[in-house]
Amino acid sequence: MRIEQIELTNFRNFERATFRFPSLFTVVIGENGRGKSALLQGLRLAAGYILGVFKETKRLSIQIEDVRRIELEKRFAPQFPSRILADGSFKKQNPFWVIGRYNNYSESFTNHPSLREIVENLEHQINEELREDVDLPVLCFFSTARLWVQPKKDIPLKTKGSKIADGYAGCLDNESDKYTAFSWIKSNYYKSLKGQDDSLLRAVLEAISQCVPNWTATEWEEDYDDLLGIYKHADGSETRMPLYYLSDGLRTMASIAAEIAYRCVILNDHHGVDAVKKSAGVVLIDELDMHLHPNWQRHVVSDLKTAFPNIQFVATTHSPFIVQSLDSTELIDLDEPTDVRPKDLRVDEVSVEIMGVESPYAIDNQKAEDLSVEYLKKLETLGKNPQAPNDTEGELDQLEANMSDPAMRALLQMKRLEKTVNH
Numbered sequence: 001m002r003i004e005q006i007e008l009t010n011f012r013n014f015e016r017a018t019f020r021f022p023s024l025f026t027v028v029i030g031e032n033g034r035g036k037s038a039l040l041q042g043l044r045l046a047a048g049y050i051l052g053v054f055k056e057t058k059r060l061s062i063q064i065e066d067v068r069r070i071e072l073e074k075r076f077a078p079q080f081p082s083r084i085l086a087d088g089s090f091k092k093q094n095p096f097w098v099i100g101r102y103n104n105y106s107e108s109f110t111n112h113p114s115l116r117e118i119v120e121n122l123e124h125q126i127n128e129e130l131r132e133d134v135d136l137p138v139l140c141f142f143s144t145a146r147l148w149v150q151p152k153k154d155i156p157l158k159t160k161g162s163k164i165a166d167g168y169a170g171c172l173d174n175e176s177d178k179y180t181a182f183s184w185i186k187s188n189y190y191k192s193l194k195g196q197d198d199s200l201l202r203a204v205l206e207a208i209s210q211c212v213p214n215w216t217a218t219e220w221e222e223d224y225d226d227l228l229g230i231y232k233h234a235d236g237s238e239t240r241m242p243l244y245y246l247s248d249g250l251r252t253m254a255s256i257a258a259e260i261a262y263r264c265v266i267l268n269d270h271h272g273v274d275a276v277k278k279s280a281g282v283v284l285i286d287e288l289d290m291h292l293h294p295n296w297q298r299h300v301v302s303d304l305k306t307a308f309p310n311i312q313f314v315a316t317t318h319s320p321f322i323v324q325s326l327d328s329t330e331l332i333d334l335d336e337p338t339d340v341r342p343k344d345l346r347v348d349e350v351s352v353e354i355m356g357v358e359s360p361y362a363i364d365n366q367k368a369e370d371l372s373v374e375y376l377k378k379l380e381t382l383g384k385n386p387q388a389p390n391d392t393e394g395e396l397d398q399l400e401a402n403m404s405d406p407a408m409r410a411l412l413q414m415k416r417l418e419k420t421v422n423h
Helices: 036-052 115-127 163-168 180-193 199-211 248-267 269-278 300-307 320-324 347-354 363-384 390-402 406-422
Strands: 002-011 014-020 025-029 069-071 076-078 082-089 096-102 105-110 138-142 215-221 226-232 238-242 281-285 311-316 331-333
Touching: 002 036, 014 036, 025 036, 025 300, 025 320, 036 082, 036 096, 036 115, 036 138, 036 281, 036 311, 115 163, 138 248, 163 248, 180 199, 180 215, 180 248, 199 215, 199 248, 199 269, 199 300, 215 248, 248 269, 248 281, 248 300, 300 311, 320 347, 363 390, 363 406, 390 406
Parallel strands: 025 311, 025 331, 138 281, 281 311
Antiparallel strands: 002 014, 002 082, 069 076, 082 096, 096 105, 215 226, 226 238
């Protein structure tokens, strides 16, 4: 499953907007309030259409708070219909589908070939024909509430369940599931010690290791009741280290990779050790850079592409380091669309030319530069007209008083004295 285009009408802050996704990885940028998270929520509902078709999963729909409102003098007026139109590819077909809300009721429909019919056929093959070779799309949504900051908990063993129910349980919830994937890892590690096939486990551990810098997941450690790995330090030395000892940012990235990989092997276990690499689907991540060091931000996109080569990712970010790692077709700029290739720019150029940062300097340095420029302009005026009004002298005095850098203040005072002496 892949979403190639989405049109949002009266959805959150969008009156009407269309977005295309020509690449498997897309990053959305823009000032706060421009609609990055709203676009991601629209994609979440579009991808979640199939959950309303499966008998074992819960339907998603446009909520009343998602409907765009116009501010009037004394009230807000909701604008109907609120609608999401998506088209893409699924099972070598190209359906489009619509999710809409009309006053107090919602509805959805698809064209021919019907997305509903495609999904119903998949469910029939799995639960009625009992086929084991049916590919199912992976769906995941990671909101900004995903940070793993809770106290450490005991991880229960995962019991056998339903392919569809387990594979899609909570997959598009706003709160991420931080434990089920690790419950599965724990259970399957103990099974591997009894001689059972560990190919799916190895696929999941490989994906986690790919996405967590300098740490390679190896086994489940009973004493820690945690996933254990080998951490490589900057000096090249290595230490056995449980996941819980890593930073919040790395633990969160590990949980993202674990959840995606877990859903891949649950939904497409027939691919064995290749289940993660061969699974397709849609994964949405809000603020991909959250709590990641800039060095790790530079390669997080590449890591996710390598770990999950057939998954479509759409993420938001405020990080110029992430933007710099992209091709032009992988970027949606809600502020000012551009066809510039970020990879060809320095990170400071990305900040200024693409992300609209007003200055590459720190704010304090920029203020100091602005004060200096203003001072020199007024000094030039004073030099051309020694009989300038006293208020110009007063303005220069005030600018000097606002200078926080004593060296710069002394230099400008010398230039002022030089102007005064020469005239």
